[in-house]
Every structure is written in structure tokens, then in C-alpha cells.
Amino acid sequence: MTAVLIAGAGAFGTALAVALAKNGVAVTLWARDAAHLAAMERSRENARHLPGIVLPQGIRLSGSLVPCDGTVLLALPMQALGGFLAQHGAALPGQALVACCKGLDLASLDGPSALMAQHCPGATPAVLTGPGFAADIARGLPTALTLATPDRAVGQRLQAQLSTPTLRLYLSPDMIGAELGGALKNVIAIAAGVVIGAGLGDSARAALMTRGFAEMQRAARVLGADPATLFGLSGLGDLILTCTSDLSRNFGYGKALGAGRPFDPRVTVEGAATAHALTVLARERGIDMPITAMVSALIGGKILLQDAVEALLSRPLTQE
DSSP, X not given: OOSEEEEOOSHHHHHHHHHHHHTTOOEEEEOSOHHHHHHHHHHTEETTTEEEEEOOTTEXXXXXXXXXXXXXXXXXXXXXXXXXXXXXXXXXXXXXXEEOOOSOOTTTOOOHHHXXXXXXXXXXXXXXXXXXXXXXXXXXXXXXXXXXXXXXXXXXXXXHHHOOSSEEEEEESOHHHHHHHHHHHHHHHHHHHHHHHTTOOHHHHHHHHHHHHHHHHHHHHHTTOOGGGGGSIIIXXXXXXXXXXXXXXXXXXXXXXXXXXXXXXXXXXXXXXXXHHHHHHHHHHTOOOHHHHHHHHHHTTSSOHHHHHHHHHTSOOOOO
16 A cells, blocks of 8 residues: 555656655655666666656655555646546546646547546546646755645645645645646647747747736636636646746747757647647637637648748737
């Protein structure tokens, strides 16, 4: 048995494991890649995703989903979450499941909470999201995240279990709003990167972020979230971080796109698939999301960069 099982040994899952283990929590870190696990076991470091960070002895590495009577953190890429739950969901009955991924599933257009409800109906779902880079969390730099669940008692228990002296979790009952904030800001971050990569300047980025935030709120209203949630860590806070830091994978991807440079295909860019899913969802639900549509078209090679910029700049002048 273990207190916390973390499924996914990427950068974020590893960072959470390090932070919790340093705080005295017994952690099992799961990954499906046996070679990756063996390398981490030998070096006590995740050189592939989080180099330079020592894995405390309180972290147990495993290639099998051990029985868990505690909390399960799902730190998997968003596009892998549905498949993982379909395969392993039956092994996680009645657990508190905390999704740590950001985005919408491209196949189903669902967010993490809907996938958890579908595959693990007996579990208590929660979402952990907000402005926090894995390297900062692992190094013990001050970070604040949103922990969202409609079950207040479970939320308080998870808040106490998963918070550390440098990782502060703030509760929210709006799970849909929290996960939408994390998904939508990645798309806007790609657009912000395009603006900077194309040499359009910081003023254009500020305008893009502001109009992107308005787009996020429009989507939240239609998709069942409280738009006020997006003014918190999981929305505005994460948007600011992701649109302004070169450590952001989504911003970096957009920057390369705007500059016409190649981007490392091994790096997971959640906002790319989310842009495509959101474009379909916006069309079905009648949501005006021009930035998201342009990002999707640009990534898909359906529009040239200059045409995308001109289309956005030629939108009708309206009241803010």
C-alpha cells in the first residue's frame, strides 16, 4: 500500500513526487517504459524529463499499478489519459483521482473530469492545475495551484495531504472551470508565442492575451463553468505564466511556429490537440473563438501566418 500513487513519470509527475517525498509522503511513481524506470532507479534522477533533480529515497519507482488505498495523481499527457483509464480504471475503484493534465481529449472532446467519470464512476474526481512549472516545484520554489473538486470534505483532505511548505493548494468547487482554464490558456499561449516569434512585439502579445482571456470566459459560460473561476490561479494566473515564459512548451512551440523554425517533436504540446478539439466544440456550441480557430488552422497548415494575423486584425471594431 502507498499514500500517493502518481501515474506518469514525465516532468510534472516527477516534480510532484519529489515535492511530496521531501514532505514525508510515501510516493509510488508509475511509468510504463521499463527502460526509463531502470535508468531512474540506477541514477535516482529523471534525466529524460527533469535533469539535475535527485529523486528522494521516499519515492518508489514501479512499472505496475500497485494496490493503493490513498490518492492517485494522474500526471499523464491529456491525449493519453482516456486510454490509460480505459485500461487501468478498474484497478482504481473508489479512489480519489486527481487529474494533473491540461486540455481536451481530441477523440471525445471531453476534459479530464468527464473521462474520470466515464471510466471510474466510483472514484471521487479532482483536478490539480494552475501556474506551476515542474522544475520550480521540484526545486522547492514557491508555487500556488488550484485543487478543484465538488466534494469539499475530499478537497480539504487532499489539500492537507498534497500541500507542502512551498507548494500551496487553493480549493475550488468548480472543477469544470479549473480544467477549462488549464486547457484554454495553452491555446492562447501558442498564439502569444506566434506573436513574439513573428516579431509583432510585446504590445501585440498583451492585446492577444487580453482578447484571449475574453475568449476563455465566453467558452466557460457556454461549457458549464463559472467564468469567475478563470480570474483565479487556474485561469488568469496560468495564462500569465504560460504566455510570458520561455519555459512554457506551448509558448515555445508558438514562438517557433511564428519564426518559421522547427520544434522538437518529442516535446508534448498539449495546446495543439486542444486547439483542434476546441475549434470543433466551439463550432458545435456556437462559441465565438477566433484566436483558437486561427491557432488550429495555423497548426494544421490550413492558413499561412500572415493570413492568420490579417484575419485577426481585420475583425470588426467593437466595444471591449
